[in-house]
Structure formats: C-alpha cells, structure tokens
Amino acid sequence: MIEQFTEAQVQQYREDGFLIVENLIGMDAVEELRGRYDRIFDGQHDLVLWPDELYWQKGRDPEDAHRVLAGLWRVDPVVARHTFGGPFARLACQLEGSSSARLWADVAMYKPEGGKPFDIHQDAAFMCWVEPVWNWTCWIALDDTYADGGTLVYVRGSHKWGPQPAPGTTQITRETMEGWTDYVRQFAPEGEEVELVPLEFGAGSAAFHTGWIWHGSGPNTRPGNIRRSYSVHMIPAASRHHPRIRHRAYSRYFPPGRRDFDDDFFPVLWSEDGYRTPWLDEYADQEIPIDAFSSEAVLTLGEDQIRVEPWATAGA
Numbered sequence: 275m276i277e278q279f280t281e282a283q284v285q286q287y288r289e290d291g292f293l294i295v296e297n298l299i300g301m302d303a304v305e306e307l308r309g310r311y312d313r314i315f316d317g318q319h320d321l322v323l324w325p326d327e328l329y330w331q332k333g334r335d336p337e338d339a340h341r342v343l344a345g346l347w348r349v350d351p352v353v354a355r356h357t358f359g360g361p362f363a364r365l366a367c368q369l370e371g372s373s374s375a376r377l378w379a380d381v382a383m384y385k386p387e388g389g390k391p392f393d394i395h396q397d398a399a400f401m402c403w404v405e406p407v408w409n410w411t412c413w414i415a416l417d418d419t420y421a422d423g424g425t426l427v428y429v430r431g432s433h434k435w436g437p438q439p440a441p442g443t444t445q446i447t448r449e450t451m452e453g454w455t456d457y458v459r460q461f462a463p464e465g466e467e468v469e470l471v472p473l474e475f476g477a478g479s480a481a482f483h484t485g486w487i488w489h490g491s492g493p494n495t496r497p498g499n500i501r502r503s504y505s506v507h508m509i510p511a512a513s514r515h516h517p518r519i520r521h522r523a524y525s526r527y528f529p530p531g532r533r534d535f536d537d538d539f540f541p542v543l544w545s546e547d548g549y550r551t552p553w554l555d556e557y558a559d560q561e562i563p564i565d566a567f568s569s570e571a572v573l574t575l576g577e578d579q580i581r582v583e584p585w586a587t588a589g590a
C-alpha cells in the first residue's frame with residue numbers, strides 16, 4: 275500500500291491533471307466489488323435505499339448502455355466499507371493540496387460488451403452547486419482495461435484550458451458509438467493538440483484526476499470484455515452549498531437555508547488533523563437492511579410488536 279506520493283508524482287498530477295497508480299487496491303477488494311456490481315446491475319440486488327442517481331435499470335433500458343449508479347455507499351454497506359476504508363482520500367489530498375476530503379458521491383459504472391461511450395466532460399462543470407468549486411476523483415478499474423474496451427480516457431493537461439459550460443443535457447450516455455470526444459475540441463487553445471490518454475492497466479489499478487480535466491470513455495468494442503469501474507468523488511470538508519445553484523440529487527440533503535455540508539449525508543473520509551466522520555466503521559458493519567416494502571418487514575416485527583388498535587393501550 276502506498277503511504278504517500280513523491281514530489282515528482284505530485285508535480286506530474288498538477289501538470290497532466292491526472293496520475294496513474296497501478297495496483298491501488300488488492301484483488302480481494304476487486305472481487306468483492308465485482309460481486310456487488312453484478313448483483314446491482316442485474317437488478318436482483320438486495321438494495322433497500324434508492325441510489326442518488328441511477329441512469330440504467332435492467333429491463334427498462336437498453337442492454338448496451340453505459341450503466342451508472344451514484345451514491346453506492348447509501349445503497350450497499352459492503353461497498354461502503356471500501357469507499358470509507360480505502361486509501362483514496364488521503365492520497366488524493368496530497369495531490370490536490372487539500373487538508374481534508376469529504377465524500378460527495380461514490381459511483382459504480384458498468385460498460386458491457388458493445389457498451390456505448392460516456393461523453394467527454396469536466397466533472398467540475400457539474401459541481402457549481404458547491405462553493406468553492408473544487409472537486410477531485412479516484413477512478414478504480416475492476417477489470418483489466420483496454421483502449422478498445424471502453425476504458426477511461428483523459429485529455430492530458432486539459433484542466434489548464436479553463437472552465438467551460440457543460441453542454442446542457444446530462445450527457446451521461448450517448449446513442450452513437452462515435453463523436454464522444456468532439457465537444458472538447460473547440461476548447462483546445464491555439465496550437466495545442468487534444469492528446470487522448472486511454473487508461474490501460476490491470477484490475478485494481480487506479481487514476482486520480484482533478485475536477486477540470488476533460489475525460490470520458492469510448493465504446494467497448496472488445497469481444498468478451500466487460501468494463502466495471504468505481505469512482506470516489508471528493509470535495510474539501512469545508513465546502514458549502516451555493517445559495518442558488520442546486521443539484522437535482524444532492525441538494526435534497528440541505529434543509530432550506532442550510533449551506534454547510536452535514537457529515538450524516540456527506541461524510542468526511544480524511545483530514546490532516548485526524549478527523550473522520552465517527553460512524554464510518556459502524557455503518558459499514560451493519561447488517562443488510564430489510565426493505566420496508568417487503569413481506570419481511572411485517573414478519574420481522576411480528577404480532578408482539580404490532581398493535582392494530584393502538585388506542586387500546588395508548589397512555590396506559
């Protein structure tokens with residue numbers, strides 16, 4: 275396990291906008307996560323809470339879509355153990371020069387064989403609901419990745435090209451196999467090439483990236499290849515909610531007028547001074563929850579704990 279990066283690695287991250295770290299997590303973790311993904315994306319999951327964002331559902335959406343689920347930790351305590359216990363926050367803080375990291379979302383992605391591209395984008399362009407706009411990510415491969423296998427692709431150095439407005443719609447997936455890098459080309463400064471860097475490495479390897487780097491993923495045209503990945507997205511602990519710009523999923527966690535982030539909904543994973551949200555380990559150890567809509571709910575309470583005529587004993 276890496277303890278910290280060298281000064282040269284930090285400089286490389288700041289120049290390129292990303293840094294590759296091979297074998298960041300072990301194969302045991304990879305296999306456990308793959309198992310959870312296969313359940314989640316097969317629809318036979320035992321998830322109780324709805325994720326914050328879910329862009330694909332089995333049976334409803336095309337099989338060849340690039341599948342995305344955000345807010346994994348709320349949904350699956352097994353995955354939460356990895357999000358909360360992994361080295362992502364501590365290492366990323368060194369690269370970004372931040373003294374703390376708060377989780378805003380952990381995201382599962384699953385690109386099946388024949389899967390569609392994920393359009394090129396700047397994550398930070400979707401983060402203007404947070405003040406200041408400062409976010410970063412650790413992207414972890416759960417399968418070996420290949421240039422023709424729909425892997426993540428960075429445009430080297432493109433964070434220095436400045437903030438650009440998001441294209442408008444969500445742009446999470448596109449219908450066609452081509453054209454997914456087109457949008458960025460208009461923003462390359464005069465004389466600079468759009469250097470696409472596909473991540474090609476083994477499962478368990480990862481890349482850290484900064485909020486304004488342009489990135490996306492192409493089609494998975496590689497026979498027999500599945501591309502599963504895990505993104506841990508972070509912001510500084512002291513971030514605040516913008517007074518007016520709202521996120522369709524995450525702004526729900528802010529009661530009217532509240533601007534600071536509540537640890538109960540966005541836990542702090544790491545701080546230089548040692549602070550971490552206290553319940554992280556306890557949460558990951560919980561038993562798999564029971565769905566309130568399942569028959570198990572009434573059966574779990576049983577007649578002992580249920581009164582159909584509560585008034586009979588009220589105030590007694």
Ligand SMILES: O=C(O)CCC(=O)C(=O)O
Nearest residue numbers: 383392413426490491505
């Ligand atoms: O894995 C992908 O295809 C896209 C991932 C991404 O955009 C991210 O992690 O920020």
Ligand SMILES: [Fe+2]
Nearest residue numbers: 395396397489
């Ligand atoms: Fe992204």
